[in-house]
Amino acid sequence: MTETGGDKPTLADFGDDFASVLCVVAHPDDIEYGTAAAVAKWTAAGKTVTYFLLTKGEAGIDTMHPDEAARVREQEERDGAAIVGVSEVDFGTHRDGNVEYGLALRRDISREIRRRKPDVVVTGHYGDRFVQGMxxxxxxxxxxxxxxxxxxxxxxxxxxxxxxxxGFEPWNVKRLCFGGSPTPTHFVDVGEHFDQAVASLEAHEAYNSALPDEFPKPAELIGMILGWGGQAAGVDKALTLDVVERR
Known part of the structure; x- marks a missing residue:
């Protein structure tokens, strides 16, 4: 939900009333585009955060065969996760670029939720456009x-x-969150964890080096993403999330 101040809705603080988080995304580096800053804050506060990636990003580097890219990008994801305090990183078996919505995908994610038993699940916005119209x-x-x-x-x-x-009994998630949403409801103040967020993205060295020269470098890109969030939240740097409470 949002709080209101005058005629303009403002974002609510995400708060601290949870113990564990599962991040569910498609590819290595998806979490590093901003969410990792919040992860760094949460792990520093003693929260348990785990990652589940449905692919290994094997189609992400044009000059590298998918088999090699999968090995390289899996390790880069583990390296980036470690920088923000995450040691448990798991991968699915779906093909990068060919992930299909359906029962198999739902089952794999449901299994991981039951296995990890998180209070909070964070994933990406599933609309056609991200915040800023991308x-x-x-x-x-x-x-x-x-x-x-x-x-x-x-x-x-x-x-x-x-x-x-x-062996996976049902589990009820308390809070479902979407990053990159054009209609966020909450924010996480991550100003103190900006450098960790940048470093976690920089850990994706092979992927970053294959991007076009004009693509923003990690510090610039993370600065833009968290800067946009900060402007919306009234702080220096913030991750914004569209939050659905399920209590």
Whole structure:
């Protein structure tokens, strides 16, 4: 929800009333585009944060064969995660660029939710456009939408009863959050963790080096993303999130 001040809605502080977070995204580096700053704040405060990536980003480097790119990008993701205090990073088996919304995707995410038992799930916006009007990508849209449904699936033993057979009992997530949304409701003040966020993106060295020369460097890009959030929240740097409370 938002708080209101005069005629203009303002973002609510995300708060501190949770213990664990699961970040669900499509590719290595998706979390590093801003969310990692909040992750650094949360882990510094003693929260447990884990990552689940549905692909290994194997189609992300034009000059590198997908098999090699998968190995390189998986390690870069683990390196970037460690910088912000995350040691548990898991990957799915979906193909980069070919992720399809459907029962298989929902089941994989639901399984991970039941396994990790997070209070909070963070994923990406699944609309056609991100904040600032940038076009969204197919895998992002599929994973974001599937996460919406998987959060509900995770709490219902009869949707994927085979998960109970695997030993994963239902789990109810308290808060579902979308990064990159053009309609955020909450913010996380991350000014003290900007350098960690930049370093976590810089850890994706092979991927970053393959980007066009005109693409913003990590410090500039993270500065823009968190700067936009800061302007919306009235602080220096912030991650903005569209939050659905499920209590």
């Amino acid at each position: 076009l969204n990508q197919a895998d992002h849209r599929a994973v974001g939408l599937a996460t919406v449904d998987a959060v509900a699936d995770a709490g219902n033993r009869w949707i994927f009863p085979e998960l109970v057979d695997e």
